[in-house]
Amino acid sequence: MSKESLNLEEVVEMLDGVCDKIIASEPILSEADRNIGDGDHGLGMQRGMTAAKEKLAEGGFPSIDKALMAVGMAMMSSMGGASGAIFGTLFSNGGKAVAGCENFDSKALAAFLKAACEGVQARGKAEVGDKTVVDALAPAAEKAAETEAAPLEEALDSVAEAAESGKEASKDMVAKFGRAKSLGDGAVGHPDAGALSFSLIVQAMRDYVKP
């Protein structure tokens, strides 16, 4: 595959792959949440991504932004919990930002992640270092801004890597939000579950573009 940019149909296909990846990752996501939260993160993400997959299968999207927003809405209304609000906002806000884009290229990726990150932070009030999805999302958005001019494949490679190291960095953080916040130091050593989810999402996007 390995493309410079994706058309609507391909974006839908890529998102479908993201859904599959997250659905299949339920056990490790729940396990991650069990260490620092209430153990249901994988189940919530699975529920959200199953709903999103159905929406994607229905099709009929007029544009790329609507497809991304549909994933957000499906997650938002099927998941509930902290992650329903957070990931729903991530895709909805991010999607809104690529309105008008005919193709999903590195520039669109950067716009998507920037708006996604802003939306998530506005909703959840978390900063980098608070041991949330923001710890993977913010560096990913930054990296995307830096690689706006690169081919999509290359950009996604770096973005996935940034998300991955953000997730890894979350291991050493003390949580300030979500159920993990009450654990204090107890959560140190475990990565944030939402950060793990996000890093798997961009990984799946990368794998679609560069299988």
Place this chain on the structure above:
Amino acid sequence: MSKESLNLEEVVEMLDGVCDKIIASEPILSEADRNIGDGDHGLGMQRGMTAAKEKLAEGGFPSIDKALMAVGMAMMSSMGGASGAIFGTLFSNGGKAVAGCENFDSKALAAFLKAACEGVQARGKAEVGDKTVVDALAPAAEKAAETEAAPLEEALDSVAEAAESGKEASKDMVAKFGRAKSLGDGAVGHPDAGALSFSLIVQAMRDYVKP
């Protein structure tokens, strides 16, 4: 020791030994009840015999019958449950029957067991074969009647043996009373818990007389 008959002091000492034996047997009695009932028979007997032991230690009994009845009353009012009623009645009714006996000999033993068995049957309506304490008590009472003329040591030997085989015979019976009745055939193969208690009681009496 090995005596023809016991005086009041010795009866009290013998009953104290019975208490010790039953208290120490809590685990096997509870286990027996667990197989066919609710698993608390040993705990109830332990409670009853601990109360009886205290009463015996208080002393001040004017006669043998009163000492036996005191054991019955202590069991009756401390145990509750089926076995509180049954064993309380056993000692109370049996005790009443030896009123006037200066010495506890084989004749007194026979009178005690006959009245004990009648009392228990009147209270609980169980017949031999119903898988209750009666299966050990009735043959013991019969044997005591037969050995009325023998030395106490000899009589208690045969009575203990009769109780033991009665208890063993209860293994093959289907319960008609108590919680075990609902087990139907499920209780077959296990002896009745109350029959086991009774056989330990006469065993302890025998062991006092013939250590």
Place this chain on the structure above:
Amino acid sequence: MNKTPKIINDPNACAAELLDGLVEAYDGAARKVGKGSIVMNDLPEGKVALLVGGGSGHEPIYHGLVGRNMADGAACGDIFAAPPPDIVLEATQAVDRGKGVLYLYGNYAGDVMNFDMGAELASDEDIEVQTVLIWDDVASAPPERKEDRRGIAGLVLIVKIAGAAAAAVDSLEELVRITRKARDNTRSVGVAVAAGSIPATGAPTFELEEGKMGVGMGIHGEKGVRVDTICTADELAPQLLEIILGDDLELGEGDEILLFVNSLGSTTQMELLIMNRALKPLLAEKGIKVYDTVIGDIVTCQEMAGLSVSVLKLDDELKKYWNMPCQSVGYSKMES
């Protein structure tokens, strides 16, 4: 299987201590009497009295059903042991207001013997006593042998109605009549999936192979109808209803019932609600109308897992007493 850890004091003092704690939970409305009874304060002179009781360890029953428009007192035994006769007597004397006392309790050999002895002692004191035994467990004997049946969760509905009636009627005979009708109109069946444990020893109250369920099993593990592999709630609901509806209580088109889905201990209320969801359409299919549903863990055996289903067929009189408000630690209700 590792048992649920317990937060207690002396494992042999649980029954005595929980009774103290229960009395405290009434905040002055009830008091401890004698060795092991709890009795409501301020029982009016001339009131027909209702006394319940049984072994401890099944909280909140029976002693938690003492309350306003509920039982006037309870005679409490040690863990899983019927109360001894002297406790029954003490409770009887404390609740009697000159109009006699109804003993209402579950049909177990130990309870029957001890309450009967208590009644004998009470009659020596010139207190009139009547007894109604609760034998709602249809799985424990065929209908021809009702007197061999155990009392299980249906007791909650029966005690509620009897308690309301006891506050309203003016003779023991009348209370006996109403209570008998409630008892005769009640059927229950339970299913066990794991044993509770005896507080004093931690030993399980019975053995049940993992993954198995005892259909019709009693709350102490007494034999039921069969042992099966655990199935789904939707599969179990018709089996339980079949056992209840197959009994000799006529129930059909137009009949109104109370439905009680009870947890035996650690079975969650989530599961009770899922069972309720499965039961309702099956009852509706038969034209049986549920007047009121009770969901809760009121008849338990420590942390035993499993549930029971009880139905009580209503008529206008029983409905009137059901509709009355009541307040107790174990069951409370606003006026309907």
Place this chain on the structure above:
Amino acid sequence: MNKTPKIINDPNACAAELLDGLVEAYDGAARKVGKGSIVMNDLPEGKVALLVGGGSGHEPIYHGLVGRNMADGAACGDIFAAPPPDIVLEATQAVDRGKGVLYLYGNYAGDVMNFDMGAELASDEDIEVQTVLIWDDVASAPPERKEDRRGIAGLVLIVKIAGAAAAAVDSLEELVRITRKARDNTRSVGVAVAAGSIPATGAPTFELEEGKMGVGMGIHGEKGVRVDTICTADELAPQLLEIILGDDLELGEGDEILLFVNSLGSTTQMELLIMNRALKPLLAEKGIKVYDTVIGDIVTCQEMAGLSVSVLKLDDELKKYWNMPCQSVGYSKMES
């Protein structure tokens, strides 16, 4: 540790099915609304509305607190997951009678985000919404950071009072004022001795070494004050009270409180009563008078073992609303 076997259907459908079963338990007094709400029928026009909600799996809360003189509706999430914004909106629309809606729920990130989004959607529909967060768990943050505290069992007392007030007051502001006072007067602390399990996977909700207890641990296993070896009820009671009384709620000689001893799931009512027995003299020593005691498993996390203690300091106004009768699946009360 082997988990308690569950009697359910599709492990992923538990939340939806228990909601159906809950609606059925109201026998026509309540209905299901939209995707995941339960709402009382016959709410009078002009009534100030009280909406509660949260994740499922903690039954009977929150949705089981819908009832007469209780919450008017509940927005229900999946197992352990806050309800999504559209469910919150549907519930809001269904309970609104033109006088506005109070959202009353536990202070968890997921709940706050989703209810806030629901409120935004409701305000687009011109429905006035106010929010009072429940943050009674004193072990979860110091008093200066109340907004970081979790909501645990104290919610039952707060919802009961708010529900009664909602039936009596005629403005949302008044309801907010009373509810805030009840909330500000409530303190709780819990202790966990074993985890519950997630219905969909059977996995434990948290890890706790056998024989240990998490003092101050939250109902999902959130961090508490310390992890200790399990001790006796008599040893634990003063520790729990110290945590509550050491907080910033003034409680002393002559004050009247509600006391709620709650089981987190499989901890028996026997243990709650033994804990109550241990607590009462300690409160009496300080001259604190218990006006009413509530004993029960109302705020649970599946078959989790452990208990919590909550106190609510009363004044005449709060007492008036507490004394009103109420009826719900989770908590009912006869008029005091």
